Amino acid sequence: MTPFKLTDELIVEIQQLIEDKKNTALRSMMKEFHYADIAEIAEELKVDEATYLIKLLDSEKTSDILAEMDEDIREAVLNNLSAKEIAGELEELDTDDAADIVGELPKEIVQKVISQIEDKEHAADIVDLLRYDEDSAGGLMAKELVKVNENWNVLTCVKEMRAQAENVTRVHSIYVVDDEEKLKGRLSLKDLLTTSTKTHIKDVYISKVDAVNVNEKSEEVAKIMSKYDLEAIPVVDEIGRLVGRITIDDIVDVIKEEADKDYQLAAGISQDVEADDSIWELTRARLPWLILGLFGGLGAAGIMGGFEEMIAQHAILFFFTPLIAAMAGNVGVQSSAIIVQGLANDDLKGSISNRLVKEMLLSLLNGLILAALLLIFTWIWKGDFATALAISISLVVVIIVAGIIGTFIPLFLHQRGIDPAIATGPFITTSNDIFGILIYFWIAKLVLGI
Amino acid sequence: MTPFKLTDELIVEIQQLIEDKKNTALRSMMKEFHYADIAEIAEELKVDEATYLIKLLDSEKTSDILAEMDEDIREAVLNNLSAKEIAGELEELDTDDAADIVGELPKEIVQKVISQIEDKEHAADIVDLLRYDEDSAGGLMAKELVKVNENWNVLTCVKEMRAQAENVTRVHSIYVVDDEEKLKGRLSLKDLLTTSTKTHIKDVYISKVDAVNVNEKSEEVAKIMSKYDLEAIPVVDEIGRLVGRITIDDIVDVIKEEADKDYQLAAGISQDVEADDSIWELTRARLPWLILGLFGGLGAAGIMGGFEEMIAQHAILFFFTPLIAAMAGNVGVQSSAIIVQGLANDDLKGSISNRLVKEMLLSLLNGLILAALLLIFTWIWKGDFATALAISISLVVVIIVAGIIGTFIPLFLHQRGIDPAIATGPFITTSNDIFGILIYFWIAKLVLGI
Structure with missing residues (x-):
């Protein structure tokens, strides 16, 4: 795999296609690109052009593009979208990414956008996440996870999991909770592949599970996950109820941001700036x-x-x-x-x-x-x-x-x-x-x- | 979860137990600790004490402890172990960690250690990995992965996977190869949960798969994986054959090392040093x-x-x-x-x-x-x-x-x-x-x- 390389020629070509409204050509061209690459492209376009591109493509792809884009440019693009259009994008995103975007919206339109989200549970999850500090485990976690009740058997578990897994991009671990939603332990996918269907979860789950409190600082979460080589960690509230899950890709971002910040402070730069800022x-x-x-x-x-x-x-x-x-x-x-x-x-x-x-x-x-x-x-x-x-x-x-x-x-x-x-x-x-x-x-x- | 905090009292207690040769107490005490924590403990002990601890515990756990330990201290401890004992530790490790350790051994004992590894395939994999540059995809990757032939059906696939998964800590993706071992695509575990057992892999696999060349620089691999939010990436050789897999936890280390290095250079420190160095x-x-x-x-x-x-x-x-x-x-x-x-x-x-x-x-x-x-x-x-x-x-x-x-x-x-x-x-x-x-x-x- 050679990493995508953004060229001036490509930008000019895309701008020409947008100007000429060659929608079919644009669509098929974008199909070839990863959303992270389109986000890079969009950052180089004028705001109106980027908006045009976002409105043209399916929200399944554009939601990821938006989530990946630089904050400032995303804000400008979202400004050009209606509450309903924004809601459509949020619908497609995991709750953590959706909450990050909602958190940046002007206060007066947040309610309007949220009320337009069709999946009410998804909307409720996003609202829940909004109340956590950005730099805490709560601010990092997503609501999407796969959890099973300790009283189920493996068969019920697999059936329920199939339904839940629809909403979860990467499964990692299956968390086991009791009737009060308290985190009891975990099941690995591997274990599930090798256990008979009638076994009760109670009898097979691993009771040792690392979890972080929802108020834990994100820096601390990053330390824990990288020290113990965890790819996902469940998040519990003050009384031990499972409320979310943090995955390692979010931690990679935390580590990079921390390192960038320390580097900038050492160089006498006091805010988070980039070479391309004004x-x-x-x-x-x-x-x-x-x-x-x-x-x-x-x-x-x-x-x-x-x-x-x-x-x-x-x-x-x-x-x-x-x-x-x-x-x-x-x-x-x-x-x-x-x-x-x-x-x-x-x-x-x-x-x-x-x-x-x-x-x-x-x-x-x-x-x-x-x-x-x-x-x-x-x-x-x-x-x-x-x-x-x-x-x-x-x-x-x-x-x-x-x-x-x-x-x-x-x-x-x-x-x-x-x-x-x-x-x-x-x-x-x-x-x-x-x-x-x-x-x-x-x-x-x-x-x-x- | 409160992160483990190493205290002077704990170290003194452990040193006393080692001096008194209270093996049972030591063993049951260590059972409570994560291997990453024991590695931290071992780094605070004298080399002889750390060696005592390593010899006392099961190689299943000590191998992970050794892999986690600071290079200098690990070298000193390994110096106290016989070739056979070192081979026993390597046996338990994933090939990438094992290769890292072998790479640090004095040249004259490498062959002796390798020849003592009972699992000949494992030994061959480690030897293979030794030839790659430390800072390349080849130097990061592990040989452990789950791969299936495109001509198998889902049932054969699941059976084969169970066997292969035994050696793989985290499955992530199932890679699909052709008869010449060339990487064709991937299957997600999720897909496998929802496909009928008679389907041929050829008909269900996703042909789009990101892969890196074995000679790609590790910094570049880190960029690709974090940009595209990948938790694992397959590594192919010059003619496209699947030769290994890199997981995100290795990338987290690369990112941290890079950041640390840049920070030190900015501060006028020209080598990789830590506050506790001499x-x-x-x-x-x-x-x-x-x-x-x-x-x-x-x-x-x-x-x-x-x-x-x-x-x-x-x-x-x-x-x-x-x-x-x-x-x-x-x-x-x-x-x-x-x-x-x-x-x-x-x-x-x-x-x-x-x-x-x-x-x-x-x-x-x-x-x-x-x-x-x-x-x-x-x-x-x-x-x-x-x-x-x-x-x-x-x-x-x-x-x-x-x-x-x-x-x-x-x-x-x-x-x-x-x-x-x-x-x-x-x-x-x-x-x-x-x-x-x-x-x-x-x-x-x-x-x-x-």
Whole structure:
């Protein structure tokens, strides 16, 4: 399989077909494409063209296309559809995807759309899902699942399952509940293939079943599912009733979003943006950290101004401030990144003080190696051993302090329940720049006896 | 389900049990834990203790524990096992996990271990898998899958499947092949539940099936599976024969590793390290970029030295170098991160020149806002409008250049087939520091007419 590659020629061709209203050609062309590919195509079209395409194709396919599309463009397209048309799309979607779409609709039309859904049970399920937080198990789960009562026998079970399976794209596990809908265990499809039809479910089901609470954070659900290699996990409410099911494909999205978010935070981008967003959106995401950096820089300027009297005899010290600031920033980012990642992957063990001692030793080792290099280069270059020594000693201390700050801040934030990822990038760089420069001049002054 | 939480008390308790050789207590204690949790426990034990635990438990469970364990610790434990014991563990594992473990064994014992595997077919499958690159579809896939011949009927099919399913943890899809083992299509379990037993597979299978080539890069496989929401994908060789299957749980690992790697590169960490690695390993991963930063700093010092004559009248200019360098670094990292992420997610469209124009406009907008702030602050603070203006104009130019460098370099690397992620972090920061300072002094000189 070669993955689908979107080309400009293809877009132009499709736009021409839409302009000429060549519906038959369009339909047969789209038949060849996977809905995920059509979603990509639609994102490149103008909103009116995308709407035309959506209205042209069967809602069985367009519902999946819509579910796959970028939020902003989907919103624009849905704006062009009637409540009845939107309801028709929702009818075809699994409840989790349908609820995601309904959640984005303007409040005033939600009720209108929901009331137009013909399958009342489906509509009720969607409404149920709307009340859960987006970032919780409830926000991720779908209502579609296959469940059987522990009092049935395998034959009844298979019969009921056939009916239920109609609505479920992938079966994975068959969940076993009692008369009160409480989750008791599971049956694997494999087991069902090898059990006699008269056996009671009670006697064959596996009582050990992993489940998550409906209020569990989605990040936590992702951790559980990937750690235990689960492809689906049932969701229970506060009193243990089976209310939904989360499948691994939703978790893949959670993992990717988490990773993207952490990466962006580390790079000083404060909102979820993409390269193709507008200049205005990108500015709003990038400016806050830059303003922080600006004030950090003003702080550094202030500090250096305080050492102005040193300029006369030791101008050379000033030439090394960018080096010191950069090293402080780099070390801080490295230390914090390792901690942030360790926290995200849950593999940080031991106490904070042990971590700090380790980071201190690590920074000392790195600092000594780097300082030795710096000493040799600067000495040869400037021929002034005392100054070279002063700068090098400062570098070691600055690196150690930077490492400790980079280690401590994310750990501290994490302990306070704040996402440690915000501590990486510009925040660490800026604070380390300032501390670095302050320490540098202070130590240089001390060593040079000024 | 509350996720398992490893505590120091638990480790101490287990260590005590091991020391006292309380095997029955240990066995019944471990029975309560998932293998993924025992792997976590084992990673906290000393190697001898972990080995003791592995030797104590059934290989059915220990094989999964070993497969789940951190590579380094697994290697150490396997070192304590005989070839026969290792073979026993491999016997219980799926071929993909078994091949991963064999791939790490010292070359001289591989043959000995393989020859001790009793199931000769299993051994042959493992050997087959060893020849594929770790980062390819072949390196990810398992040999375990359920396949049926297109000429069978549903009854034969179900019978054969029962036998095959014994070896397959999760069935997902039933693949249909012809007499030459070429992949023809698939059957879903659901279809099988609703088809009469005499029907020929030829007449019911779905001929549309996504498959990847055995040489496809694992990153590409991850993209395909997550884009098309596939939970398993068959792998075919150069002439279309079905050779294996990749399941989504392997892909989850690929996605996480990719994200972790990009994050580390952005933070200037050049190898795959964890917070719990040794100081020496961490130094090796962190030092290279720090040395780059050191030379960048020396370069900056050299540039500033070239403007030394300005110090007498305009010392204030020198105080603002950390600010300029930091802003250049921050903007560069932001721009490059957005491009790197866009490339990773395959959602960058349009030409390089369009990107650069957009980034220029974006940087201009950000730069003007920041420069206005800087102008006001510096003017009020220092009372010197000409200098404040010179610094502010420089800032705008520096930000634009930094944005362009940050955008261009990852795009350029990507075009050359180099991972653009290496361009983020210290590389961009360092080069932007130098360019920024050079541009800054040059423009300041021009504006102030020195």
